[in-house]
Amino acid sequence: MLRILCPACHFAFLQLTPPEEGEVICPRCGTRFKPVEEEIVDPEDD
Amino acid sequence: MTDDTETRSGPVPSGREVIERVITATGEWQLQRTGSHYEIICNGVFLMASYNRDSDRALAALALRGIPGQGLRVLVGGLGVGYTAQAALEDPRVERLDVAEIEPVVVAWHRAHFAGLCGQPLEDPRTMLFLSDVYDVPLRSGSYDAVLLDTDNGPGWLVREANARLYGPQGLTGFLQALRPGGVLGCWSAEPAPRLAETLARAGASVDVIEVEDRIAPDRRGTAWLYLAQRH
Numbered sequence: 001m002l003r004i005l006c007p008a009c010h011f012a013f014l015q016l017t018p019p020e021e022g023e024v025i026c027p028r029c030g031t032r033f034k035p036v037e038e039e040i041v042d043p044e045d046d
Numbered sequence: 047m048t049d050d051t052e053t054r055s056g057p058v059p060s061g062r063e064v065i066e067r068v069i070t071a072t073g074e075w076q077l078q079r080t081g082s083h084y085e086i087i088c089n090g091v092f093l094m095a096s097y098n099r100d101s102d103r104a105l106a107a108l109a110l111r112g113i114p115g116q117g118l119r120v121l122v123g124g125l126g127v128g129y130t131a132q133a134a135l136e137d138p139r140v141e142r143l144d145v146a147e148i149e150p151v152v153v154a155w156h157r158a159h160f161a162g163l164c165g166q167p168l169e170d171p172r173t174m175l176f177l178s179d180v181y182d183v184p185l186r187s188g189s190y191d192a193v194l195l196d197t198d199n200g201p202g203w204l205v206r207e208a209n210a211r212l213y214g215p216q217g218l219t220g221f222l223q224a225l226r227p228g229g230v231l232g233c234w235s236a237e238p239a240p241r242l243a244e245t246l247a248r249a250g251a252s253v254d255v256i257e258v259e260d261r262i263a264p265d266r267r268g269t270a271w272l273y274l275a276q277r278h
Binding site: 001012013014015016025027028030 | 150153154157168174175176177178182183184
């Protein structure tokens with residue numbers, strides 16, 4: 001489980017698999033970026 | 047993510063105006079407008095519309111009504127327009143809402159076109175978005191008070207064949223086991239789904255079937271079916 005933080009709008013979301021080609025598109029603002037602040041998280045941890 | 051995008055303006059023969067059509071890993075998705083309403087077509091099958099409001103909201107409201115306690119944790123499978131998620135958040139006892147949406151383009155359309163209709167549930171600090179098939183969300187025993195499935199048009203009218211596993215014995219048992227005692231698994235269906243009720247009952251849940259009136263077209267009302275299975 002990857003917790004991904006958008007560098008533009010700071011929206012956090014979870015993704016089960018690593019992003020394709022290392023890039024993701026923020027589902028909030030549409031910014032395309034390579035996550036640098038991603039971490040494996042347990043969904044039970046708040 | 048999105049592989050191909052086509053935008054077309056002007057009416058199509060049905061009188062709908064196609065806003066956007068994209069082909070993604072999960073198939074072909076089309077956003078279209080009819081009057082003041084939006085509709086989403088997935089793989090050529092009608093999936094959801096902004097006028098399908100009452101039954102989507104009822105799925106959350108009726109499921110949560112039967113659950114005691116505070117600090118509730120809810121999982122919604124399928125963001126869609128966002129009505130179900132928003133209705134869950136309107137229960138002040140909900141402490142956390144996880145929303146699983148497999149298709150990023152649906153999230154994008156939600157933000158661009160639907161969020162204003164339903165109250166922007168993804169902006170609520172209690173909400174966490176899983177960009178994932180709800181089937182793949184890690185489930186621990188007793189981790190949710192409610193799991194609300196609003197995928198496809200119900201178990202008998204799928205837009206993705208892979209979603210049949212959500213409504214089979216293994217899938218439903220997994221969702222039921224993710225509930226705390228007294229928790230509710232709610233499933234939305236556009237048509238009666240007696241096999242769904244049987245499967246839920248065989249899994250040991252108490253099942254209520256509720257018919258809810260809703261718009262099935264901008265100017266036509268019809269019925270949706272809610273299956274609420276409570277874990278003992």
